[in-house]
Amino acid sequence: MGSDDTTGERGHRHPEAGFDLDDRLAAREERGLRRDLAPTERVAARSRVSPDPGGEPPTFDDPERLLFATNDYLGLASDERVQRAATEAAKAVGTGAGASRLVTGDTPVHRALERDLAAAKGTDRALVFSSGYAANVGAITALAPDVILSDESNHASIVDGCRLVSAETVVYDHCDADALAAALADRSRATDDETRLVVTDSVFSMDGDIAPLAAICDIAERHGAWVMVDEAHATGLYDGAGGIVQREGLGERVQVQLGTLSKALGSQGGYVAGSDALIEHLLNAARSFVFSTGLAPPAAGAAREALAIASESERRHRLWSAVDRLREGLEAMGYTVLGETQILPVLVGERAGAMVLADRLVDHGVIAPAIRPPTVPTGTSRIRVAPMATHTDAELERCLRAFREAGRAVGVLDE
Structure with missing residues (x-):
């Protein structure tokens, strides 16, 4: 077998040949790609969310927020x-x-x-x-x-x-x-x-x-x-x-x-x-x-x-009604909403604008994630809105109000 200059006589790796994970994480941070885990108290239309606690138990001190970030489109996880x-x-x-x-x-x-x-x-x-x-x-x-x-x-x-x-x-x-x-x-x-x-x-x-x-x-x-x-x-x-x-x-x-x-x-x-x-x-x-x-x-x-x-129609009809209401409302405000399904990508453009808008939506009680490169092409960063069949009419209106107020506050929408 040939020798490997990263190993010692007994095959132990030198410390400098290890995995510098802190550097890798720092590089992700610099590129705006660092992610964390934010525990959600329950899978439902509304929930409290905890900041990432690392290895500690999560604490749910904040008020409930509306979740427009789940793929539980019919709200069946809590049925x-x-x-x-x-x-x-x-x-x-x-x-x-x-x-x-x-x-x-x-x-x-x-x-x-x-x-x-x-x-x-x-x-x-x-x-x-x-x-x-x-x-x-x-x-x-x-x-x-x-x-x-x-x-x-x-x-x-x-x-x-x-x-x-x-x-x-x-x-x-x-x-x-x-x-x-x-x-x-x-x-x-x-x-x-x-x-x-x-x-x-x-x-x-x-x-x-x-x-x-x-x-x-x-x-x-x-x-x-x-x-x-x-x-x-x-x-x-x-x-x-x-x-x-x-x-x-x-x-x-x-x-x-x-x-x-x-x-x-x-x-x-x-x-x-x-x-x-x-x-x-x-x-x-x-x-x-x-x-x-x-x-x-x-x-x-x-x-x-x-x-x-x-297979029954009630839940599906409620979902599609919610989708239509949100799409119409967002487009009426001046947002560009992509697609043709229950997934409503609200186009923002630049990464920084999408991230700021997502943060401001949280301040208004709505969780909808910012999606940015490399997940989507450069210049097409967006907020991904996913309504559920279990969102009430009042909650849909609250979501639209949050998008209006947050969009104006960060300059995505005209005053």
Whole structure:
């Protein structure tokens, strides 16, 4: 073996060869990328929030604030029916699965949830994972395509799945079907002897826009590619608790449908829905499924009840009504609101302006996060507003009033 000048005679690393984490954190601070944890007392439309206590218990001394920062779009995490379902699953099966689903962790609670998910997505079967992240990484690596074509704004879990597989990844311009068509045409001219996977979110979490799924399916079919769609921010929000794939009638044309149980369904976990052969392959080959303890039964029970509630119309109608009220009110003030979904990105522009506006909103009793580069492109920093079905009319008006007063105070809006 060759020698390494960072080690001593016994293989111990010299102190100067260690990890200088303080310097790394300082560098993040300098670039405006340092984050911290702010514990929230409860997951609901209103809550108290604590400053980051480090390793100490949080203290909730401040008054309640309105949360427009959660992905619990239907407000089901605090719904008594969902909480009761979690309790019943814990009593019937246990608080944890105890092992991989391939060992002893496969329970009736998991199977019932998977049947309901498959019904909502119109597929043969579904398979639940410990998180949406695990579902994306597991599905991409198990499929192991020769080439992946990925929207440039796809979620980090898709990006990491692409990095973990030995495929060539072609990143196409955001929601640009023509760019995807050109990339696939180039592949077809070079060779037809490869497996191709087109991967996209359906609803993009920072822009609130929707992928052109019908056009993507058309293009993929012309070039013999499969389509994989992550419905994380769409599952549960459309008729029958489906997503954009169901809304647009594309279930037969999207080979791999993914989603999460942790957003509109108010629980935890992820899923893949598709053909019987797909699910059988994933439960054998997706490492994030095979080598992970099964989803906790209370989470599975809660998600199943939430899916049933979401399949009804009342909660969804209340959410979309809140979305319309906020979008109309913000635009009437002079704000530019991006997207076309329940995610309302309020464009500010420069990083500093967005951060100051977010801080001032907190002063007015509203929590809505500033999103800045590198999460979004330079010059497009924004406030991400996410209403919930459980926000009252009075709370929506309070949010709009906060945006008006805070925007004027920091110079984002005219007096």
